[in-house]
Amino acid sequence: MAxxxxxxxxGILNRLHWNPxxxxxxxxxxxxxxxxxxxxxxxxxxxxxxxFPPPGFSLQWYGTFFKDEQLLTALGISLQVAFAATILSIxxxxxxxxSLSRYTIRGGKVIRLxxxxxxxxxxxxxxxxxxxxxxxxxxxxxxxxxxxxHTVICIPFVLLVVSAGLIAVPRSLEDAARTLGAxxxxxxxxxxxxxxxxxxxxAAIFAFITSFDxxxxxxxxxxxxxxxxxxxxxxxxxxxxxxxxxxxxxxFITANFAxxxxxxxLRRAK
Amino acid sequence: MVKNIQRRxxxxxxxxxxxxxxxxYIMLTPGIVLITFFFLLPLTLMVIYSxxxxxxxxxxxxxxxxxxxxxxLTRPLYLKIIFRTLWLALVTTIITLVxxxxxxxxxARTKSKHKNLLVLAVLFPFWTSIIIRSYAWLVLLGxxxxxxxxxxxxxxxxxxxxxxxxxxxFGLVQILLPYMILPLYASxxxxxESIEESARTLGAxxxxxxxxxxxxxxxxxxxxGALLVFISAMGSFLTPALLGGPSQxxxxxxxxxQIAILNYAFAAALSMILVFIVLIIVILFDRLVGLxxxxxxxx
Numbered sequence: 001m002a003x004x005x006x007x008x009x010x011g012i013l014n015r016l017h018w019n020p021x022x023x024x025x026x027x028x029x030x031x032x033x034x035x036x037x038x039x040x041x042x043x044x045x046x047x048x049x050x051x052f053p054p055p056g057f058s059l060q061w062y063g064t065f066f067k068d069e070q071l072l073t074a075l076g077i078s079l080q081v082a083f084a085a086t087i088l089s090i091x092x093x094x095x096x097x098x099s100l101s102r103y104t105i106r107g108g109k110v111i112r113l114x115x116x117x118x119x120x121x122x123x124x125x126x127x128x129x130x131x132x133x134x135x136x137x138x139x140x141x142x143x144x145x146x147x148x149x150h151t152v153i154c155i156p157f158v159l160l161v162v163s164a165g166l167i168a169v170p171r172s173l174e175d176a177a178r179t180l181g182a183x184x185x186x187x188x189x190x191x192x193x194x195x196x197x198x199x200x201x202x203a204a205i206f207a208f209i210t211s212f213d214x215x216x217x218x219x220x221x222x223x224x225x226x227x228x229x230x231x232x233x234x235x236x237x238x239x240x241x242x243x244x245x246x247x248x249x250x251x252f253i254t255a256n257f258a259x260x261x262x263x264x265x266l267r268r269a270k
Numbered sequence: 271m272v273k274n275i276q277r278r279x280x281x282x283x284x285x286x287x288x289x290x291x292x293x294x295y296i297m298l299t300p301g302i303v304l305i306t307f308f309f310l311l312p313l314t315l316m317v318i319y320s321x322x323x324x325x326x327x328x329x330x331x332x333x334x335x336x337x338x339x340x341x342x343l344t345r346p347l348y349l350k351i352i353f354r355t356l357w358l359a360l361v362t363t364i365i366t367l368v369x370x371x372x373x374x375x376x377x378a379r380t381k382s383k384h385k386n387l388l389v390l391a392v393l394f395p396f397w398t399s400i401i402i403r404s405y406a407w408l409v410l411l412g413x414x415x416x417x418x419x420x421x422x423x424x425x426x427x428x429x430x431x432x433x434x435x436x437x438x439x440f441g442l443v444q445i446l447l448p449y450m451i452l453p454l455y456a457s458x459x460x461x462x463e464s465i466e467e468s469a470r471t472l473g474a475x476x477x478x479x480x481x482x483x484x485x486x487x488x489x490x491x492x493x494x495g496a497l498l499v500f501i502s503a504m505g506s507f508l509t510p511a512l513l514g515g516p517s518q519x520x521x522x523x524x525x526x527x528q529i530a531i532l533n534y535a536f537a538a539a540l541s542m543i544l545v546f547i548v549l550i551i552v553i554l555f556d557r558l559v560g561l562x563x564x565x566x567x568x569x
Contacts, residue, residue: 025376028369029388032395032447035406038416042409096301099294111298114305116564120552121313122505124522125541129312132319132534152308155301184292213399216507216522220529233401237408237512246409249402256398264390 036253043246061247068244071232078229081143081218082211085150089207092151093158094200100159101166112159119156126152127220134221141223149217154207161206165199166192202266205259313545320538330535338539348524352543355520358435358510359503362442363496366450369443370495374454375484379463392451400445404512407441408432411513437513442503449502450495457491458484493559501548 043061045054065071093115099105100112118126130149134140169192177187215230222231236242323333342348377388395403410416411431418428431437461484469479507522514520519527521544528537555561 021372021376022380025373025388028373029391031444033391035403035410035444036395036398038409039402039406092300092304095297099297103294105294105298111302113561114310115301118305118309120501120548121309122501122522122544122548124505124507124525125316125545126309126312128525128529128537128541129316130308131529132315132538133308133312136315148304148308152304155304213401215401220526230399230401233399233405234508234512237401237405245402245405249399249405252402253398257394260390260393264386264393 039246039249040253042243043250045243045246048243061244064244065247065251071229071244071248074227074229074232077143077226078212081146081150081228082208084147085154085211086204086207088147088151089154089158090200090204093155093203094162096155097159097162097166101163115159116156118152123153123214123216127217130217131220140221141226143226145221146218146226146228149221150211150214153214153217154210157206157210158203161203162196162199165196169195198266202263205263205266209256209259316538316541319535320542322535322538324533324535328532330533338536339543341536342539342543351519351521351524354518355504355522355544356547358438358442358518358520359500361439362446362503363500365439365443366447366499367492367496370447370450370454371492374451374458374491377451377455378458378461389455392448392455395444395448400506400508401512403445404441404509407437407444407513411437411440432513433515434517435514437515438510438518441509441513442506445506445509446499446502449498453494453498454488454491457488457494461487490559490563493555494563497551497555497564500551504544504548 042054044057044059046056046058046060047054096111096115100108105111126149130145131140134142134145139145173191173195174187177191178184182190213230214228215234218228219231219234222228227235233245233248236245319330320338321334321336322330323335323337325331325333342352373392377385377392380388382388408415412418413428413430413432415431417431421428431440465487466479466483469483470476474482505522506520507526510518510520511523521540525537525540525544528534528540552561
């Protein structure tokens with residue numbers, strides 16, 4: 001059984017409460033986290049070259065980032081897109097999750113599968129299709145077209161997370177409210193929504209980060225005047241290793257970390 | 271009054287509330303419209319375009335042809351790219367599976383009070399932008415990168431770690447590891463330790479118990495992880511583009527290239543080939559494991 005595999009061997013390792021499996025796990029965690037740490041450390045480097053360890057401490061890369069108007073504009077566009085896509089996907093996805101898990105609908109399974117499909121069909125394929133569609137509609141290169149594309153790819157996450165939340169709410173609670181005379185709208189507003197609010201919030205964080213980090217759809221759909229932040233980063237990186245990006249990356253890692261912690265809290269609160 | 275309550279209980283227990291405040295079909299409409307117009311319609315468009323002819327001068331005409339598919343599937347240059355994409359996805363899947371299994375087992379079985387923190391550490395890279403992580407690998411593995419400067423400091427020769435297959439695999443494996451670890455961890459956590467204990471009580475050695483009980487019971491998790499990693503690897507553009515360079519062109523990079531030179535019909539055919547491969551994998555998964563398992567990982 002497990003204890004044999006995770007057995008404490010006598011000797012020094014035992015006193016450290018270590019065993020081969022934990023040692024392996026530690027190495028894997030280093031592999032998973034090392035790139036992030038290296039970027040964070042280098043963001044405070046005084047050197048223009050990617051020397052490691054850095055020769056000295058400096059905040060210069062943070063300074064140049066906040067002075068670069070192009071990067072700041074792109075950051076603004078990315079935030080705009082992520083906010084819009086999050087709100088749209090939460091509204092549409094939550095309504096869909098409600099009707100699909102609370103009512104028996106003819107063709108419900110097929111509809112659910114179609115709404116989950118954007119998760120499985122590679123985003124590059126969706127980008128290729130939307131690129132043509134938006135050209136035919138004459139709205140290529142607009143921020144709106146990126147928002148639509150991001151809403152589509154966020155729908156599966158929202159549907160999955162909110163449906164899971166809804167399944168966890170016992171139907172008897174809603175039935176009890178209805179039996180006691182509450183109307184449908186009151187039951188939903190006072191009973192169901194509060195109970196799934198943490199799921200909705202978790203889905204929203206997930207959607208926001210997905211949209212904010214998404215590259216390929218934005219890359220295909222954006223015009224030079226509406227480039228999102230990941231596009232700017234990609235273009236900067238394709239040509240050379242740009243030390244300013246270490247500062248940007250550190251800010252993102254910090255923001256994402258806050259997002260993950262929040263997500264975990266909400267999941268546990270569920 | 272009693273009748274009224276009775277009626278309400280009856281109607282709600284059949285799952286069809288008579289007094290719905292919004293009919294379910296209306297709640298579904300925005301989703302159906304969105305998916306139809308901005309997911310199914312573009313896919314249909316691409317199917318159509320993939321059979322269009324590109325005439326001299328570069329414009330695409332609605333004349334039926336199989337040329338786009340034949341071109342992709344017969345020219346050695348394109349075949350090589352298709353096989354490279356499949357190969358990278360396959361190797362990435364195998365490496366992540368081998369690396370993840372012991373770690374997931376450790377996470378599922380550890381009695382550490384920091385367990386939640388450890389799971390969070392797995393999730394963390396999952397939430398860090400792929401560009402940033404690819405960039406970090408450039409910093410680590412590049413010719414003037416961390417690894418090479420450490421080697422130079424030790425008086426050892428330089429090694430080429432980016433702009434080749436090694437670089438792409440490093441990036442893909444690290445980026446996709448959480449997709450494998452999470453379903454495996456969930457799957458192994460679901461195996462009761464008592465099952466392993468009873469096998470041991472009945473005289474099975476720890477290796478036999480592991481191979482005959484734990485591994486088979488965790489297969490659905492491994493399959494879910496493999497599906498996610500394989501599909502994501504097949505569709506990845508950034509990692510091969512940033513870490514592999516021109517020598518590591520994969521289908522997504524080729525699609526982008528074809529759109530850049532305005533050969534949309536060929537790009538559409540390539541996209542369809544990519545979808546076809548993914549579809550086969552998904553159908554296989556559905557037969558063997560069941561698609562509904564995919565839902566579990568984010569719930």
